[in-house]
Amino acid sequence: MATKAPSPQADRSPIVAGLLSLILPGLGQVYGRQQYRGGVIFISELLAVLTAVWYKVPAWYAAPAIIWIWNVWDAVGAARGRLRSTLLPIAAALIMGYGIGWQITNIDLPALTRNSHRAAMILAPMLRPDFLSQVEVTNTAWAPVEVPCGPNPPASTNTINGITVTISPNCGKLNDALTLQASGLWPNTETLIQWSTPIGDRLPLGKGFITALYVPADAQGNLNVVIHVSPNALTAAPDPTLPLEHRVYLTQSHPQAAMQLSKNGAYVVDGIIQTLFLAFMSTTLGALLAVPFSFLAARNLMGGNPLTLSVYFIVRTILNILRSIEPLIIAIIFVVIVGLGPFAGMIAITLHTIAALGKLYSEVIEGIDPGPLEAIRATGGNWLQMVRYAVIPQIVPPFASFTLFRWDINVRTSTIIGFVGGGGIGFYLYQWIIKGDFRAVSSSFIAIAIIVIILDYVSARVRSRLV
């Protein structure tokens, strides 16, 4: 309470003051010449009552009741020229605040341990980040099957890479048994057998159709096994009665003593590069556009006459509003306008950067020392020389420092801007989270952390030299 209360005078009736405060909290204090105190008490009591009513928990009526009683006692004190300690009502309000806060945030500490199996499901794969994979040499072939049976099923024997695959019968409905025969495979090697729908979805054929089916080829490279049409084979079919060609794939692989970027690892690298350049472009663009705005938002330049002053207020207001909206929300709007992808993210971050840097730059401009400007004019320098030798040296290092810091922030922002479709690593990350591919999630976490730590360090080092 910054306002200084006028010193109390003991010239009011304590009984009247007490009664007034009993009827309306704060009124007795106003009567006792403590208008400000009375106002604060009235508003506090009102808020306490409204909160208790809104949350409908009877126990919470204790807090407004305590404040009400205290307020009567305080009004009597004020009338006698004494100010009472505010400890009790503040404590009552705080206890109520934390109690309701606890309920609203649904604090449920046992939940942290209750679902340990779920935690294990996520954390175990996260310990094996999907970034590198072993190089493998593969041997693969397939044969067609028609589901359901039509009038002219395709020839069910197919030879690829010297491997001949035959399926009989060559058509069937869901769960039908089919005999699969193959020759020309690598001998004595495990062979992965998968169902492939017409749109290319690979379905497992093992136990319960959820585990992968591996069958070894014999010493001659032959294989003979009964498989069943996957019950999920028609999930994506537009018309389940229409006969379509499905395939059964056989894949053998030999791991080599070499590592390569895995498929998801390549996506991580791609996403990180996209994120870095997204941040780089939007910081540069934002910084360039922020410069003219910052001059318009600098009071020492715009305070001269009413017209420029009104421009100053308008620009300031626009920057303030723009800055208060999260880039994530701006991105949602631009995803609708320009479509999914990094461009929408770039626009969102650029707008936010203009607002944030515009304000910081304008404060730099407001803070420049006018002395050197005067000194350069006094030597006979012209206006441009004054800007070059007195203004630029004063503003460029802080501008550069703020810009670098902004790039740092923008990299962080652009890692999540993809969650709403704004491109970058977040775009992949979001899909991996939905798919439950926590190995890929883990590798993108690590990649983001490394990039952010490096940038943090570099920008701090460079900034310490600039300032």
Added chain:
Amino acid sequence: MLKVEHLTKVYPNGTVALKDVSFTVNDGEFLVIIGLSGSGKSTLLRCINRLIDPTEGRILLDDADVTKASSGDLRQLRRHIGMVFQQFNLVKRSSVMTNVLSGRLGYVNPFLSLAGIWSRADRDRALKALDRVGIKDKAYERADALSGGQQQRVGIARTLMQEPRLILADEPVASLDPVLSHSILQYLEQLNKEGITVLCSLHFLDLVHRYATRVIALKDGVKVFEGLPKEINRAKFKEIYGEEAQEVRATTVEEG
């Protein structure tokens, strides 16, 4: 060399900083302006090189009317008028060398100077100017790495680059301690003896007695005294500074 006639300055907010001030500065003088803070000393000095435009009156520098000069002519005039400031007015982040070179801006090709290109001759001149004020070894340090006294010496080196005929010094030692005050004023005295006219505002009366060849006193923008330093006796002092004023000495150390 300098003639100030009926100079009046009224600021847009109505403050009357100078009221009908007239005086003449002769070649080779060390003229000191005294007066309370707010008496118009800074405004007067800044009117002479038109960092502030006077409201009325004329300023003649060797018969050239400063008050009527076009902006191009004004820059030509300013080249020969050096200025030393109370707060030094250096660009703190720039090197000492750049600060000194900036004193040469009125002479050089504007395009080259905007690109930051300086001739060998100007660089040598800057080093010589720094050598004269005894801080040649600091040439490539940042200006804010220097002490206050050293910064003011950079300020003097900067005015030397202008090859000035007149130096305006606005409270050049008010931000410095007494011993440094003497060393700075001795540089100005040295330049004065070499033929540069000095117009300087000062606070401390003992410094006035030590360095001034002539004194002007301002009170509320009006000239209330003009004469030799020794003519300022106790009564005059009270008249200039007001009845309650006590004289504060900058230092009792007399240097020779």
